[in-house]
Amino acid sequence: MAYRSVGAPIVGGGAAAAACAEALHEGGFGGGVLLAGREPDPPYERPPASKAYLAGKQDRDACLFHDAAWYAKRSIELAPRTSVMRLDTSARTATLSTKEVVEFGVALVATGANVRRLRVDGAQLQGIHYLRALGNADAIRADALEADRIVLVGGSYIACEVAATLTALGRRCTMVMLEDAPLSAHFGPTAGAFFGALLRSHGVELVCGDGLERLEGDEGVERVVTASGRELEADMVVMGTGAMPDVMLARAAGLELGERGGVACSADLETSARGIWAAGDMCEYDSVLHGGRVRIEHFEVACAQGAAVAAAMLGTRRPYSELPYFWTDLSDWCTAEWVGITEAPEREIVRGSVEDGSFSVLHVARGRLVAALSVGRGEDLAHARRLIAAATDLSGREDALAAGDLEAL
Ligand SMILES: Cc1cc2nc3c(=O)[nH]c(=O)nc-3n(C[C@H](O)[C@H](O)[C@H](O)COP(=O)(O)OP(=O)(O)OC[C@H]3O[C@@H](n4cnc5c(N)ncnc54)[C@H](O)[C@@H]3O)c2cc1C
Numbered sequence: 001m002a003y004r005s006v007g008a009p010i011v012g013g014g015a016a017a018a019a020c021a022e023a024l025h026e027g028g029f030g031g032g033v034l035l036a037g038r039e040p041d042p043p044y045e046r047p048p049a050s051k052a053y054l055a056g057k058q059d060r061d062a063c064l065f066h067d068a069a070w071y072a073k074r075s076i077e078l079a080p081r082t083s084v085m086r087l088d089t090s091a092r093t094a095t096l097s098t099k100e101v102v103e104f105g106v107a108l109v110a111t112g113a114n115v116r117r118l119r120v121d122g123a124q125l126q127g128i129h130y131l132r133a134l135g136n137a138d139a140i141r142a143d144a145l146e147a148d149r150i151v152l153v154g155g156s157y158i159a160c161e162v163a164a165t166l167t168a169l170g171r172r173c174t175m176v177m178l179e180d181a182p183l184s185a186h187f188g189p190t191a192g193a194f195f196g197a198l199l200r201s202h203g204v205e206l207v208c209g210d211g212l213e214r215l216e217g218d219e220g221v222e223r224v225v226t227a228s229g230r231e232l233e234a235d236m237v238v239m240g241t242g243a244m245p246d247v248m249l250a251r252a253a254g255l256e257l258g259e260r261g262g263v264a265c266s267a268d269l270e271t272s273a274r275g276i277w278a279a280g281d282m283c284e285y286d287s288v289l290h291g292g293r294v295r296i297e298h299f300e301v302a303c304a305q306g307a308a309v310a311a312a313m314l315g316t317r318r319p320y321s322e323l324p325y326f327w328t329d330l331s332d333w334c335t336a337e338w339v340g341i342t343e344a345p346e347r348e349i350v351r352g353s354v355e356d357g358s359f360s361v362l363h364v365a366r367g368r369l370v371a372a373l374s375v376g377r378g379e380d381l382a383h384a385r386r387l388i389a390a391a392t393d394l395s396g397r398e399d400a401l402a403a404g405d406l407e408a409l
Pocket of ligand 1: 011012013014015016017036037038039045046047048049050082083084085110111112113131132133158246249279280281282296297298299300302325326327328329
């Protein structure tokens with residue numbers, strides 16, 4: 001074992017880690033930064049893996065936050081293909097897969113999430129894919145170019161985006177989902193009906209309100225059988241069945257875990273161990289905005305939390321209170337943007353025209369705006385951000401929300 005000292009090791013080579021390293025550098029952190037990530041590439045953006053990268057329209061380098069030379073120039077020690085095997089919160093050491101032991105002052109744990117694998121009969125067959133990393137996208141694209149029939153399991157954004165991308169590449173796609181409509185679980189029934197109609201209009205077959213029962217085939221997958229007994233021919237299957245926070249390292253280190261499966265953090269994202277912070281998909285923090293613990297799997301949130309942790313390490317600690325933002329692209333057919341706090345809405349209020357594909361859905365609970373989804377109406381989103389963040393009382397003003405000037409509210 002080789003011992004050495006680093007001011008701030010950053011564990012995980014994803015969005016949160018990259019944002020933290022960059023913000024530490026910009027803030028003049030003096031103690032030395034080590035960015036250790038398990039994957040072979042420098043930190044990269046995952047969203048293109050289901051969109052332009054999968055479509056073959058964006059190359060690998062264009063997905064990187066920065067190339068290796070960028071980190072070297074800023075004296076950020078980049079260690080790809082390097083796992084942090086052990087974190088000792090008392091001795092304040094991190095043990096790397098390179099057999100080095102790193103003593104530290106402060107640390108960020110940003111180990112992200114892993115795909116949620118379904119254990120069904122036939123799950124081991126060839127031609128069944130999950131998508132988290134660029135390498136997975138390479139494998140999906142290679143198989144898809146040979147496949148005639150592709151089945152996607154799930155009704156959330158990964159399955160929808162991959163179905164759209166592969167359909168645009170000329171493949172025949174069928175989606176199987178528990179939901180009544182794609183994306184409805186997060187965005188509500190009006191948006192779900194819109195996305196369902198959009199996918200169908202481009203030739204995607206939708207099997208809604210039905211689950212995956214088993215996968216059949218000899219060596220490779222040939223058939224998807226649903227819970228209702230429907231049989232769908234398939235040359236390949238892409239599972240869009242969600243993600244699970246990766247808390248292996250954190251659990252072994254004795255960090256407190258939360259009810260949502262993440263690492264329990266204070267309002268300013270510190271874990272139960274002093275001077276060790278968390279950010280991104282695995283961070284379950286006490287949100288002043290939501291009024292309780294939340295864990296959010298959005299790209300912009302991971303970046304913003306990474307930067308917030310850097311600020312805390314540099315001495316500016318404040319509750320993390322950015323309003324969550326998310327976007328999804330279904331090929332070049334449509335981009336939808338969403339802001340909000342996840343709370344069961346009482347009412348959906350629609351602005352614009354769903355039929356024309358230019359609309360916003362405002363979600364209202366207890367007289368306040370709690371979320372907004374927008375397709376082609378960015379100005380609505382900007383006003384929604386303000387109204388949600390200020391928790392403006394909008395009781396009795398539903399007409400103005402539907403058709404009035406949001407700026408006036
Ligand atoms: C295909 C895809 C498309 C997406 N599209 C969108 C989108 O359109 N809009 C949106 O808002 N969000 C999108 N997301 C979600 C967004 O990309 C994630 O929320 C974000 O990447 C989370 O960043 P993170 O840094 O928390 O984790 P990750 O990006 O998962 O990075 C964590 C890294 O840590 C590494 N690691 C784990 N344990 C260790 C260890 N012990 N030692 C070293 N390294 C370790 C992992 O290998 C991984 O590389 C998408 C996600 C995927 C997978």
